[in-house]
Every structure is written in C-alpha cells, then in structure tokens.
Amino acid sequence: MDLSTIIGILLGIGAVFGGAALEGLHMSALMQPTAAIIVLGGTAAATIVSYPLPTLLTALKDLKKVFMPPNEDPEGVIKNIINYAAKARRNGLISLEQEAQTVKDSFTKKGISLVVDGIDPQKLRETMEIELGSFEAHAKGSAEVFESAGGFAPTIGIIGAVLGLIHVMSNLSDPSKLGGGIAVAFVATIYGLMTANIFCIPFGTKLKHRLKEELLQKEMVIEGLIAIQNGENPHFIEQKLRAYLHDGGEKKGK
Incomplete structure (x- = not known):
C-alpha cells in the first residue's frame, strides 16, 4: 500500500x-447529493467522451498503481542482469535461451531472445528503444485520462453552481427554498475543485511517476543486455547500471 x-x-x-x-x-x-451527481456524473461523462473505451478501461486498471506500487525493484533488475552476464560469460550467450523461457517480464524476455539470436548491438538498441517508446506512449494514456478528468471537474462544478443559482432565482418569492439552492450552488463548486485537486490530477501525477520508474528500469535492462552482448565484465556492468540509480535517485527513493 x-x-x-x-x-x-x-x-x-x-x-x-x-x-x-x-x-x-x-x-x-x-x-449535497445533487451537487455530487452533477460533478461526478458530468466529469465522468466528459472523460468518457474524450477517450476511446480501451484507454478508459486501461486507466481504471492502472488506478491500482496509485494505491499499490508495482513490485518492480531496480536492485532486482541489477541482480538479474548480473546473473545473466555471469552465465553468458561462463557458458556463452546461447546459455541465456533458457532464461528467456522463464523470465516473466515480456520486455526483458524479448531482449534476451534478441541477444541469444546474436543480433547486432546497435540493432538490439534500436529494436528495444522502439519497444520502449511504444510502451511509454501506451502507458501515458492512463495518466492523461485522470489529468483530463481533473480539468473537467472544476468546470462541471461551475455548471452545478449555475444550476443552483438558477434554482434560487426561480424561487425568489419563496425564501424557504433559497437556502437549498444556494447550498447546491457553492457545494458543487467545492466538489469540482476537490475532485480535480485531491483526486484526479494527483492520480495522474502519481501514474506519471510510476511510469518514470518503469522506464528507468527498462532502460537499465537495455544497457545491461547490450553490455552482455558486448562481453563486458559483470562487475563493470553492475557499476554501469548503478549509475542509473545515482542519476535517478529521486525515483528510487519515492
């Protein structure tokens, strides 16, 4: 959690x-249930109109990342890469073929398969960076959904406020109804601002942070696999990968 x-x-x-x-x-x-219905319903509707259904479903799925950080660990990535490097140094690159069958991460699995196939290091980098770019573009969608919802919510809150004021103006002759209309008007604005600034926008920011962590680790995988293919010493590979943690220390600590 x-x-x-x-x-x-x-x-x-x-x-x-x-x-x-x-x-x-x-x-x-x-x-005020009325204000909540206007703000939450209106925000949801505007967001649904803005994005295709697969993107919305992915965003809902990724919502768990806001509350439950992924189990990925930079230290674990380094440890795995060093193990691959040591095995390849002892038994050759072909010995990593078994690792490609057992590794769970699809990105790492594809990289190892390319290494085993003996692809040129430059081609390996180009292929994996294309894969990385595709992953990033797809993963950004979830954060954008919540950020868009955060942009819609205050405006929908204003709509709720205007509706409340219309209700007030239509009942000026009946003072007993003025209080409820004014309450809905101002509470709708509060709900809109809270929805945006306590939930939606922070959720989008958190997902972007999670994405940065994932991208950092995938970049480490790329560098590690290229170093393995070049036959570099496992100790040197470890030092190279740890430089990523120094450069992205703020990612590791959050």
Missing part, C-alpha cells in the same frame, strides 16, 4: 472539512 497516497487523500479531505468545521459550518451543509 502506498502510504503517501492514503495520507495525502485523508489530509486533503480533512483539511477541507476540518476548515469548514472550524468556521462553524455544519457538515450536513457539505453533504
């Missing part, structure tokens, strides 16, 4: 409702 995500959401919601309580506002004033 990603504690920073949980803590951030609770802190954001607590700050809004806690601040309202300190101002003497009763919590029931912020519980």
Whole structure:
C-alpha cells in the first residue's frame, strides 16, 4: 500500500472539512447529493467522451498503481542482469535461451531472445528503444485520462453552481427554498475543485511517476543486455547500471 497516497487523500479531505468545521459550518451543509451527481456524473461523462473505451478501461486498471506500487525493484533488475552476464560469460550467450523461457517480464524476455539470436548491438538498441517508446506512449494514456478528468471537474462544478443559482432565482418569492439552492450552488463548486485537486490530477501525477520508474528500469535492462552482448565484465556492468540509480535517485527513493 502506498502510504503517501492514503495520507495525502485523508489530509486533503480533512483539511477541507476540518476548515469548514472550524468556521462553524455544519457538515450536513457539505453533504449535497445533487451537487455530487452533477460533478461526478458530468466529469465522468466528459472523460468518457474524450477517450476511446480501451484507454478508459486501461486507466481504471492502472488506478491500482496509485494505491499499490508495482513490485518492480531496480536492485532486482541489477541482480538479474548480473546473473545473466555471469552465465553468458561462463557458458556463452546461447546459455541465456533458457532464461528467456522463464523470465516473466515480456520486455526483458524479448531482449534476451534478441541477444541469444546474436543480433547486432546497435540493432538490439534500436529494436528495444522502439519497444520502449511504444510502451511509454501506451502507458501515458492512463495518466492523461485522470489529468483530463481533473480539468473537467472544476468546470462541471461551475455548471452545478449555475444550476443552483438558477434554482434560487426561480424561487425568489419563496425564501424557504433559497437556502437549498444556494447550498447546491457553492457545494458543487467545492466538489469540482476537490475532485480535480485531491483526486484526479494527483492520480495522474502519481501514474506519471510510476511510469518514470518503469522506464528507468527498462532502460537499465537495455544497457545491461547490450553490455552482455558486448562481453563486458559483470562487475563493470553492475557499476554501469548503478549509475542509473545515482542519476535517478529521486525515483528510487519515492
């Protein structure tokens, strides 16, 4: 479980409702089902219109990455690459063919297969970088979905506010109905801003961070496999790969 995500959401919601309580506002004033329906329904509708269904389904699937970080580990990548390098140094590149059958990561599996096939190192890099670019372009879609939703939500909140004010204006002769209309108007704006700035936009940012971590590790795999194909010393390969962790230390620490 990603504690920073949980803590951030609770802190954001607590700050809004806690601040309202300190101002003497009763919590029931912020519980407006009508405003929630307008904002959440409108935001969902605008997002659905904006993206094809496969992208939306992928975004929903990737939502778990916001709360549950992937199990991928840069140290594990280095360890695996060093093991491959040592095996190839002892028994030749063809000995990695068995590794290609057992490795779970499809990207690494493809890279090892290319190494075993004896492809030119430059061609290996070009092929794997194309694969990396395709993965990045596909993975960015999920973050973009949530960021777009974060852009729609405040505007939908304004629509809710306008609807509430229309309701108020149509009932000026009946003071008993003014309070409810005004409440819906302002609460819809709050819901829109909260949906955008506590949930959607941060979710998109978190997914981008996860993507950077995944890209870093795939770049390490590319460099490691090319070094193996060039017959470099496993110790030298380890030092080369650890340079990625120094350059991307902020990725490793988050």
